[in-house]
Amino acid sequence: MQGCAPLKKIHDVFALLYGFFRFLQEQYVRETPRCPTGAAWLLAALACALACALAGCGDDAAPVQRVAGGDPARGKALLMQFQCGACHSIPGVEAARSTAGPPLDTFGRQSYVAGRLPNYPEPLVRWIVDPPGVKPGTLMPNLGVSPEDARHMAAYLYTLR
Known part of the structure; x- marks a missing residue:
């Protein structure tokens, strides 16, 4: 079935x-x-x-979160460029199989970012741009990601269901 x-x-x-x-x-x-x-x-x-x-009659899957100005294809390339796979396993991103950080394979269905932020585009973009500024003491470093690049990265992450 x-x-x-x-x-x-x-x-x-x-x-x-x-x-x-x-x-x-x-x-x-x-x-x-x-x-x-x-x-x-x-x-x-x-x-x-x-x-x-x-x-019921509807589809069980929630719609993919849209990020204003975000391009998932560009975001996937940026996740490789910033070497996010050094800490995370990310489906579709080449060599992103690490287990140092949490896996991102179902990120689009998660309720929170970093265990404290609601999983919406703006908080996620803030997190990607400056993790220690959002959650002091986090192990995720500030990689110098611009807000524009973070929007693209967020757009790709929301496709992971």
């Missing part, structure tokens, strides 16, 4: 409800009736309604 999150959700909900139904049946019904009872039909109808309600 790859590629169809709503159907996967429906399947998971039905599997859960079927297991619950079987548990109740084993606990409270000594002999399995040959013909489904009214309660069984009601449970099946409720299971169907619940599964449909929980499945």
